[in-house]
Amino acid sequence: MRATVDRAGLEPQGRLPKVQIRRVRKGDLSKVRDVMEQTFGDFLERQLGTRPRQAFGGAQYVHHRWLMEPWGCFVAEEDNSKIVGAALAVTWGTVGVLGPVAVLTNYHNQTIGQQLIRAAQEFFDENKATLHGCVTYPTSPKHLYLYHKFGYRPKNLGAIMSRAIDRGPARAATAPKPAKTPPTMRRFSTLEEAKKKATLARIHRITNAICRGMDLSKEIEIVDGLALGDTLLLERGRDLIGFAICHTPGVSEAPTGALYIKFLAIDPPQRKVENLEQFVAAIEGLGQELGVQRVILPVYSRYWVAYDTLLQCGYQVDFTMIRMQRGKQEDYENPADLVLDDWR
């Protein structure tokens, strides 16, 4: 009797199973989450030699992303019954961010990843996203090859940084120059509905000044609507100096025990290092209030002043990934802009 190759993804007769790409439905959500956890768990185990207990340290990506951008979420389904891969994508105005993408390990190298990425590309095109980006593992030839096939170019490193929060009094930021009113921090969730709309428009003006057409409103609204955390507004008098989309642990993108900033920007005309330092100190104060152990801040090394400031503030690099970009405004970043953003 001929032995059959025991390889999932190939039937005993050697027939490649039929895999279809379709949009995520509500009933898929837990399964998609399992596929992501399982796949990244396998990948990290191969990289690190030990399997992490949770691939994302308790951070969640699937449910709220689907609620925020259902048309950007795709699964690969085998024979109409088994989900074997998934890709999530979101548009921030003209910027399309792809990821995470995952294909169950036993199904690798059968073009499923490419079919998922193609679906996300079409979604970006339908929504007129002119700059597409993702982050990936710079040491993996496969990942670099795969994204290159779609025209993504490797750019700079993005660093996920963190700092343990002291139990004592909050770290003092550089004192503002004596004549200046110190900035205050407000929470988006405390605003009346009409004020929220106006604030979103003010925030849009900031992101638009950083990258033409970039709009983070969806991220702010989902954090507010599902109480995933809050958006912090740094103000001086009537001026909005900056904002930070903040996730708190539970069902958000914050890992267990950590306050996580998904996106922070200081309005370009206000880009003084002391504004970023004061914002970071205020965020740490919030972390203390919430009783978390760490603050996690992502920074793209093209934003060199922001990167340097975080190191000065005592942040350490937990890990790095490389940013890949394609399309118009591919090199839009101004190294002096004070932006912390995460494209995972």
Ligand SMILES: CC(C)(COP(=O)(O)OP(=O)(O)OC[C@H]1O[C@@H](n2cnc3c(N)ncnc32)[C@H](O)[C@@H]1OP(=O)(O)O)[C@@H](O)C(=O)NCCC(=O)NCCS
């Ligand atoms: C990355 C991932 C989604 C790719 O999915 P996949 O279904 O295996 O990808 P595909 O089969 O569509 O494409 C892989 C391509 O890489 C090529 N490849 C495989 N190993 C390679 C290597 N060592 N060097 C160069 N190219 C390689 C394959 O030949 C194929 O290209 P081809 O079709 O032109 O021959 C999958 O490996 C995965 O889930 N990894 C773990 C999670 C992860 O890293 N996600 C992405 C984070 S950015």
